[in-house]
Amino acid sequence: MESLRLTRRNFMKLVSAMGASAFLTTYKADIVKAITEARDYWHIAWLNGGACTGCTISFAQASNPDLLQVLTEITVGNSGLPIVLPDYMETIHIASGTLAEGLKEKWKHGNKGKRILVVEGAVQDPGYCIIAGKDFRDHVVEAAEVADAIVAVGQCATFGGIPAAKPNPTNAKGLSEFLKEVGINKTVINLPLCPVNGEHVVITLAAVIMGAIPELDEYGRPKMFFGTNMHYELCPYRPYYDKGQFIEVPGEGEGCKYKIGCKGPITWTDCPSRKWNGNTSYCVEAGAPCIGCSEPGWPDEFSPFYNEVPSLVSAVVDPTKLGTGIFAATITGIGVHAARRTLKGGKGGEEDEQ
Ligand code: SF4
Numbered sequence: 001m002e003s004l005r006l007t008r009r010n011f012m013k014l015v016s017a018m019g020a021s022a023f024l025t026t027y028k029a030d031i032v033k034a035i036t037e038a039r040d041y042w043h044i045a046w047l048n049g050g051a052c053t054g055c056t057i058s059f060a061q062a063s064n065p066d067l068l069q070v071l072t073e074i075t076v077g078n079s080g081l082p083i084v085l086p087d088y089m090e091t092i093h094i095a096s097g098t099l100a101e102g103l104k105e106k107w108k109h110g111n112k113g114k115r116i117l118v119v120e121g122a123v124q125d126p127g128y129c130i131i132a133g134k135d136f137r138d139h140v141v142e143a144a145e146v147a148d149a150i151v152a153v154g155q156c157a158t159f160g161g162i163p164a165a166k167p168n169p170t171n172a173k174g175l176s177e178f179l180k181e182v183g184i185n186k187t188v189i190n191l192p193l194c195p196v197n198g199e200h201v202v203i204t205l206a207a208v209i210m211g212a213i214p215e216l217d218e219y220g221r222p223k224m225f226f227g228t229n230m231h232y233e234l235c236p237y238r239p240y241y242d243k244g245q246f247i248e249v250p251g252e253g254e255g256c257k258y259k260i261g262c263k264g265p266i267t268w269t270d271c272p273s274r275k276w277n278g279n280t281s282y283c284v285e286a287g288a289p290c291i292g293c294s295e296p297g298w299p300d301e302f303s304p305f306y307n308e309v310p311s312l313v314s315a316v317v318d319p320t321k322l323g324t325g326i327f328a329a330t331i332t333g334i335g336v337h338a339a340r341r342t343l344k345g346g347k348g349g350e351e352d353e354q
C-alpha cells in the first residue's frame with residue numbers, strides 16, 4: 001500500500017488523529033523521508049542547566065525513530081549531513097573545553113541555515129550554574145536571541161521541576177518564565193515529563209524542521225502529546241477504577257492505583273499510549289502511581305505522591321477542565337467529598353458516590 005505523503009499540513013493532523021504512537025509506527029519511514037526533504041539546514045544547540053541529565057538519557061533512548069537513525073539517516077537533502085545532530089550538546093558530544101565552546105559560538109553565528117535551541121534543566125539565580133566561566137543564564141540569553149525555534153525539554157526546563165521545589169534555594173524556574181523576565185518574547189515549545197519522553201523530542205524536532213509548528217496549550221505544551229487526560233481518556237486501568245478494584249500497596253496485586261496516590265485524573269499526557277523504552281511500559285503499568293510530572297506546579301502541588309487526589313486538592317472542578325490550570329486558578333474550597341464525587345463522575349461528575 002502506498003503511504004500517504006507527509007506534508008507540513010497533514011503532519012499535525014495525522015499525529016492528533018491517530019495518536020502519536022500509532023502515527024510513529026505507521027509513518028516512521030515517511031517522517032525520515034519528509035525531514036530529509038526539508039529545505040533548510042537546522043542546527044541544534046542543546047544546553048544543560050539545573051537538572052540531572054535524565055532527559056539527555058531519555059532522548060538517547062528514543063526508539064521511533066531511534067537516535068542512531070536520527071544521527072545517521074536523517075540528512076539534509078543529498079548533502080549527507082545529518083539534520084538533527086546537535087551542533088552543540090555538552091553531555092554527549094566529543095569536543096570539550098575551548099573546542100566545545102567554539103562549536104557553540106559557531107552555532108550562534110557561523111552556520112548557514114536555521115537554529116533550534118534545546119534547553120534541558122531549570123534556570124537558576126546568578127552564580128549557581130557556570131559553564132566555561134559564564135553563567136548559564138547568559139548562555140541561554142545569547143542562544144535564545146539568535147534561535148529560530150526554542151524547545152524546553154523535561155520538567156525542570158519547562159516548569160522548574162525538582163530544582164524549583166520548596167524551598168527552592170536557587171530560585172530555579174522554567175525557561176519560559178526566565179525568558180519573559182529578561183525581555184525575550186519568543187515561543188517556547190514545552191515538553192515536560194521527568195524525564196522528557198525521547199519520542200516527544202524527536203517528533204517535535206521533526207515537526208519544527210518541516211515547518212509544522214505544533215499547536216500548543218496554554219502552558220506551551222504540544223496538544224498532540226499533552227491534550228488528553230490520562231485517567232478519563234487513556235488509562236488501561238480505568239475499568240478497575242470503575243469496578244472499585246484498587247491496589248493498596250505499590251507493585252502488589254492487580255487494580256487501579258488511585259488509592260496509592262495516582263494523579264492520573266489531574267494529569268494530561270499520552271504516557272499510557274506512548275510509554276518508554278520502545279513502548280515497553282510506563283509508571284502505572286510498572287506498579288507505581290502516576291505522580292503528575294507533566295503538569296505545572298509539580299512536584300510541590302502533587303505531593304505527597306502517595307496520597308489520594310482529593311486529599312491533595314482542597315477542592316476540585318470538572319476534571320476535564322483541570323488542564324486549564326488545576327492549581328493555578330480553579331481551586332475554590334469545595335471539599336473532599338465533592339472532590340471525590342466529581343472525580344468519580346468523570347466528565348460530568350454526575351455519578352453517585354458509592
Ligand atoms: S487513577 Fe490512575 S491507575 Fe486508576 S484509572 Fe485513573 S489513571 Fe489509571
Ligand code: SF4
Nearest residue numbers: 271283290291292293
Ligand atoms: S505516568 Fe505520570 S508520573 Fe509517569 S511519566 Fe507520565 S505523567 Fe509522569
